[in-house]
Amino acid sequence: MAQSALKCLTPAARSRKARTVHALHDAGSDALAALFGAGAAAFVQGNGFAGKRGEVALVPGPEGVAAAVLALGPERPGRRDPLPFGALPQRLPEGDWRVAAPETVAFDDVVLGWCMGAYGFAAEGTQRARRAPARLSVPARKGELGVALAEAVYLGRDLVNAPPNALGPEELAKAARGALSALGAQVTLIKGTALARAYPMLAHVGAGSERGARVVVARWQGSRAGAGAPLLSLVGKGVCFDTGGYDIKPAAGMLKMKKDMGGAALMLALAHVIMARDLPIRLEVRLGCVENSISGAAMRPSDVVRTRSGRTVEIGNTDAEGRLVLCDLLTEACEARPDLLLDAATLTGAARVALGPDLPALFSNDDALAQAILSAGDSWSDPLWRLPLHQEYGDWMRSTIADVSNVSSRPFAGAVTAALFLEIFVTAGTRWAHVDTYAWNDNARFARPEGGETPSLRALFDAILKIFHLTNGSGS
Template identity: 45%
Template sequence: MTDFAAMLAPADGQPAVPLIPLAADQLAAWLAGQGERVRTGVAAQGFKAAADQVAMIAGDGPSDWLALAGVATGALGPWALAAAAQKLPPGRYALAGELGQAGLGWCLAQHRFTRYRRAEPVAPRVLTTTSLAAIHAAVPEAEAVALVRDLIDTPAGDLTPADLAQAVIDIARPFGADVRVVTGEALLSENFPAIHAVGRAASAAPRLIELYWGDAAHPRLAIIGKGITFDSGGLNIKPTSGMANMKKDMGGAAHALALARLVMQAGLRVRLHMLIPAAENAISGNAFRPGDIIATRAGKTVEITNTDAEGRLVLCDCLALAAEHSPELMIDFATLTGAARVALGPQLPALFANDDALASEYLAAGASVGDPLWRLPLWAPYQDMLKSEVADMVNSADGGFAGAITAALFLERFVPAGLPWLHLDTFAWTPAAKPGRPKGGEALGLRAAWAMLRSRYQ
């Protein structure tokens, strides 16, 4: 893991190049107070203080250099200094003003996924600041986001359900958390039939991964993440274009594990119960089929109308198990539907909640940390789309209407009335690189959840 703690440091008076964030409407006033050398350097580089624009102004001596970073007006957001961290030469920089939330992007802009290629070592860009609290907040969040990215970017051949279980064990060990893994045929004997049905066709056996941590006397918090390590679509096989990025279908599990790590690292006053149903949706002679009727832990039967709607099946067993322990709050993360992406695009996760105040709390937390969400309704009349003639429900409604909503309504059937529940349908992917956010796996909705939990339980 990248040493993010080495990239942010308290100001200590040691030599450093001043880094000055400037919004476009501040540039003229700032230039008016500078000497001719600085004004000439700014003009020569065409620096207009546009967001993500960076300039280095040479000085007469090493102590006279300046670095300028174009930013948006207002407090520094998470990605305000990410471009500067990517473009400036390695060295030590002293931030002028408050760090705000910009430590996250400063750190993550320097993170690389290097498991499969040799990378030349690069000295870090170190940012010094007087904002000590911002440093303490940024480093664990950067570690959590990097964990999500690295897990998602790992190909399915190297991140099987067994590998995902080992990742949970490795994260749990330093915090003294307990991990329980139910594997293969044991899923049937322990009443997780839906997880077994989805994963039984793969050569790597499916698993239920549970993590327990914290004082049993504290409020119980359930965090669940969809862990489909690769999704072929099953017998309703995806086309090539739809299968290309399906290593990311365990993105919900990556979010859940990263959030659990943040909870344990901060010592929140909760009894944490994290659940990951890990399986590969593969094709073989014993793959589950369209028309099959499968059982679930909750006792409800499901007619399979589409084997590519498997995420909700593995999640329903985990929702039922978590609900048996009556948590104070239950959150699930899942790369669940293409319909959510059609509606909201790649940057906005779809949020569903069975409690208006809880939804508002999550949305406000996301706005406060620059991790936006958009709420979609649990529109009860659409429950009719899930009716089956031969079972309690179908797993996928006919037609293309309201796909994200009907998927959420399916999950809601496994949440007891009155149990506060949040469901995040997240893309977990950046399709086009931006400063601090390379193309590939991404944490979307994670920091919003963390801000909400920190506010509630710290």
Template identity: 45%
Template sequence: MTDFSDLFKADNDQPARLIHLVDSNRFESWLNEQSEPVRALVGAQKFRGKASEHAILPAQGDDSWSVVAGVANHKKLGTWCLAKLAEVLPEGTYRLSEGAPGAAALGWLTAQYRFGRYRKEDNPVGPRTLLTKDIGRIDTTVQLANAVALVRDLVNTPAADMGPAQLEDAARVLAKRHDAAFTVTKGDELEQGYPMIHAVGKAADKSFAPRLIELQWGDPGKPRIAIVGKGICFDSGGLDIKPASAMLLMKKDMGGAAHALALAQLVMGARLPVRLHLLIPAAENAVGGNAFRPGDILKSRKGISVEIGNTDAEGRLVLGDALARASEDKPDLIIDYATLTGAARVAVGPDLPALFANDDDVAAAVSAAGAEVDDPSWRLPLWDGYADMLKSDTADINNAGEGGFAGAITAALFLRRFVPDDTPWLHIDTFAWRPSARPGRPKGGEALGLRAIFRFLQQRYG
């Protein structure tokens, strides 16, 4: 994982190059204050004060060369306004000429994330370190960057190296670091206690055997929160097999588990006064002679019988058993993350996780928290009128709605059957992937909806 601790440090007046920030409104007045040689150099670099632009300024007097950078609003720095700089500046140490970087420090850090497990960079650039007088923000920002990097690393890792056993290892490391209780259920115990998780994963090779991974941490006397993450480590679609093009990104189908692990890491790292219960149902949805079939009827931990309308709607099955387990301890709040439906991507695109909630106040608080930390989501309805799409003639419910309509909503309605009506519940249908790069946000695995939920938890419990 990228080491962010050297990239954001306390400003003790050590040598550093200055970064001057301007926006389009301030640019002309700033330019008029500069010497003729500086104006000429800025013009030659075609810098006009627009966001994500920058220019190198010559040394003046005893000062070394410096940088002028364009931002949307120089008085209110957003998360990503310094990210481009962190990607393109030479190795070295920098400080803002005025004020502290605030939220923009996170973008500075995540811009320097690298996934280097399988390939070394040609001519890698060394670290660009940002200084701040606001030393109280350093640890929190580094923890957030580490959580984002954890999601990216897990999602970017190919399925051959990121199966259920490797998800278990990642959770075990987290549990050991924070002195949390750790249990894994698999084999016969999984088949008896969590029949839908077992059914989805039973066709995989033994080295990819399904399991339920659980971590519990914190004071049992504090409010209990359950975080559930879909851990389908590869999704072939099962017997309703996907076309080849649809399998190319299926290493990311454990993106919900990656988010759940990262959120748990943030909660424990901040020592929020809660009793945390992390649950990751981990499996590979493989094709084999013993794979579950369309038309099969599965038992569930909750006792609900489920007819299989499509084996490619497997994520909701493993989540159903995990949500039932989470509910048994009567939590104050349940949160689940899942790369659940293509329908959510059609509805809101790759940048916005689809947010579902059975409590309007909780949903509003999450949306507000997301706006505050530049991590937006978009709420979709738990529309009761679509529940009939999941009717079955032979079981309590079907796992796949008929007609192809409202796929993200019907998936959320399926999950709702496994959550108590009186327990606040958040379901985040996240893409966990960025199809094209933006400053601070490279192409590949991505944390979408992570920082918003953590901010909400801080406000609710912290």
């Protein structure tokens, strides 16, 4: 289906003839001359190299390309930036390369950025040839965190990029089971009448599709985690395709709806890193895998459904299904009294109108938690932007016949009201954060090819380390 292995990496022991990329914060003429000599520096700059962040130049030698230079942009102390390294795999000639970077640059960032830039996806059976990316030479026991993060990015991107005919609720659930169980999690897939009893609202969303809904519930405990270790609960929206239901989307609005399971992909990717790094915590993962389709059995506007929590919800709009998928999962997650609850979803167009495609919207009922995530995003070049849980807007979701409506009565603050709806199903006292993500790159940039994406992955992982006072075990 896709490039799932990190074929862009090679052990240093096997790449003794690797050429060198010099990664520089200051890539001006003096720095280039000091490295390559005045003639080669003049050649590089004469070919248009201006030293802008992510810019790559090849340096000639007697046998062709002898070396290369990568501009990192100005140094910003305390901030990690793997993204410029993503420009290298496609810009360098094929073969093995090593990176010479400033001491302040972690090798994990080199590995992660390189792998992110090397990623490619092709649907199964596609015969279009793709240039093999250049390979990064990796010394033994170096870059292990970068590898874990890169594997997680590939996992998330592969799932979001998969065509909807190849990835329905069952396929998403099985892919999640395979990824989680491979790292030692105990995974249960729930469907049919058992799903309808445990998650009545999620079942109602999926009733219109012939491809039945699935719920993934996984539990894992780190090898160094005792019975009293912190419990982290992750919840993800996995709507494999969203027509909008009877409140049908226009054709243009459906073009990217295979990515409506991007929240589940992000939570699965985050779980992968946590387990691969063997953090000393307890982990629960819940993914709601469903399709919002149209049929005689599909949910209708004005339906009223009783949720797992006992509250009733009036369906004001069938295209506001993501919050309905999450509400029962959040209720169940809170029953275990987690120390931290995170959910992610491609929930609202309003968040994209407010923040654009690159900034996931962050909501939280805990200021310290929100600040930890924002700070981690800033330090990892993986930013989010916090929006408020403005409680007065909660009145906009009143229903005359049910406890709450799934949509607001006013055309404002759509991301805020969606988050307020979710908060209803979070038990008071539970530390909770919600990420409203786009999960997609509209255009290709270094480290971020066009297609599925896992924004906020690095930020959330680093925030978890800080919140639980953990180390990531990275010495590189």
